[in-house]
Amino acid sequence: MTQITLSPRQSEILAAARRDGAASISALAASLGVSLETVRRDIRPLVEDGHLVKTHGTVHLPEHGREAPFDRRMRENAAEKRRIARHVAARIADGDSIMMDTGTTTSILARELSARRELTIVTNSSDVARTLATVNGNKVFMAGGELHGDNGAAFGRTAIDFVARFRVRHAIISIGAIDARMGPMDYLLEEAEFARTVLSCGASRIVATDHTKFERTALVKVCDFDGFDLLVTDRPPPVEIAEAIAAAGARWEVAEG
The missing domain is CATH 1.10.10.10 (Winged helix-like DNA-binding domain superfamily/Winged helix DNA-binding domain)
Structure with missing residues (x-):
């Protein structure tokens, strides 16, 4: 090459x-x-x-450099993602309502929530839905639309219109990148649009992402720094990102081991 x-x-x-x-x-x-x-x-x-x-x-990508499918990406930075998921899960009580987008961190979060009872979950992720549906008295609302083959999630106007009807206590997204100037970003337009809608539906708006997403720039902006209330990550963000979060009136927390 x-x-x-x-x-x-x-x-x-x-x-x-x-x-x-x-x-x-x-x-x-x-x-x-x-x-x-x-x-x-x-x-x-x-x-x-x-x-x-x-x-x-x-x-x-050529096979030697091609990014792994969703199941393999679940194993990348898995320990850090589990710490983040446990930290977020500690904020969620039995009976809470939650909206989550698709992503490896939110899928791991769904597994951390398996002991909670009587949750109401709204999601476009078939993995999150399968993990939490039909157990412990949970109710799961799954958005419809075109499914992505890699992550089994629904996107498009149908999915956005469906979840926009709900108001939940916790809105939680994962992201592909976070830039000090642009804020949270993602690589696909439909994923960024869906994540933006999720954040608009929550009383508590949480971005959950590991440190490898810091100082990256992706294709599509998800929201400004005032578009979320809390960033949960595994390491302190770089100074410029931390300052942008504080200036917007948001907070960040590091998930401890």
Whole structure:
């Protein structure tokens, strides 16, 4: 693989491929706000230089560098994610109402909540729904819409309109990146839009993410720093991010071991 100088769009295309394992060319065009032909021109040198593989209208990383599917991503930074999940779970009592988006940290949080009783859960994640449904008197409301094959979550206008009807005590999201200037971000438009809607539905708005997301920039902004109340993470955030959180009137907490 040779080294080429990437344009901003090419960097975003690679980020999307790493995020989901594969990305359709039509979805990339829509999320980037450009034509299919423009995306194809951006992709061509990436394929020629071995950064991407193109098959049947999609692109993905070469097998030696391709991001693992959702189940393997669950094992990445697993100890840190479990600490974060336990810290968030300690805030949730029997009988609480919770809304969660899809993500490895929120899936681990669902497992940490397995001992709680009579929860009401609203989610677009089939993994969260399966974990918490039909046990301990819980009620689970699962958003409908187009399912993503990798993480088994529903996205799109149908899913957003469904969850927007609810008001819950705790709204909890995970994110792909957090930038000191832009705030919480994600790599796909539909995931960012859904996460933004989740936060708007909670009395307590929580972002749960491990330290590897700090000082990253993704494709789509989820919200400003005043769009959440609490960031739960495994290490103190960098100074600029911590200052931005404080200036917005939000807080951050480190999950201890």
